[in-house]
Amino acid sequence: MIITRPKEMAPFHIARIRAPELFVGQAFAERDTARCPPSSSCMRSTEAAIARQKMRPPHAVTRIRLVLRALLGRARQPKGARMSGGHAKHVPINQVLREYLVTSMTPPDPAVLSLATATETLGDVAGMMLPVEQAGLLTLLTRVARARTVVDIGTFTGLSALAFALGVTGDGRVITCDNSDRWLDLARTHWERAGVADRIDFRLGPAVRTLRSLSDEGSVDVVFVDADKLNYPTYYDLAVPMLRPGGLLILDNVLLDGYVTAPELAPEPLQRRAAAVMREVNAAVAADDRLESVMLPVADGLTVARLR
């Protein structure tokens, strides 16, 4: 479900609750996100295709399956899942709670807020942007890791790159990449406003190519993956060997709108594929002896994994 932000509220990103099986009644009435023009580059991305399908209510059969799943789902372990060792304690984040949490964190850098506001004016494509509380978490993790070199996959309007640049050590750098430079001016303006533009190195092109080109540039402290979901397995394969011991691999959208536990319920083929791919990556990360990882229910799900 996507809860829209009332106009008078602070310029924070649209809050999202993405567990459709638990929010069947209201979910689809409130899906008003992401109306990318059909010819735009955002529409070509997985994110936009996923957003586009949210415009349509699900088929009646899917609704029934979702309701049944909501009723039965809690009692069933997903196939192959380990025992969870406890019950769900997560509080569904509604708009009031979300306002509360974003006003209860260290106030974001003014450039972060102004970039979030400026991105919102782009329209529905803004749905690709990180929420500001997640940006704050990335800055904090970067500081905790004392990161000097960060690789940020999926620049968009530059919020994650900005968050990392605010967190790296004084001589640090952020290599951020995207296969589009459509939003680069907006990004640069805010990187400059924050005084960190000289720490950010934008590389245009497919992320796989950028990652391969970086493989002999020395070890990296943090790799953040937030681009096309079907390539996550490749990003994961390439990223782990780049990390220094103690370095972090951070994966965004690991819950894939809540469909990761049941890709077959996703209404669109691309979304079903993305959810299935994400499920495989999540399983591989969890089973990877090189890493210790935790999956956090932040926004659309965030995995933080540390190289042993």
Ligand SMILES: C[S@@+](CC[C@H](N)C(=O)[O-])C[C@H]1O[C@@H](n2cnc3c(N)ncnc32)[C@H](O)[C@@H]1O
């Ligand atoms: C979810 S957005 C990134 C959001 C951004 N990290 C932020 O902080 O707001 C995903 C971005 O990945 C880019 N992208 C999609 N496929 C890509 C690819 N194969 N290589 C590089 N960038 C890609 C898209 O153009 C889009 O800007």
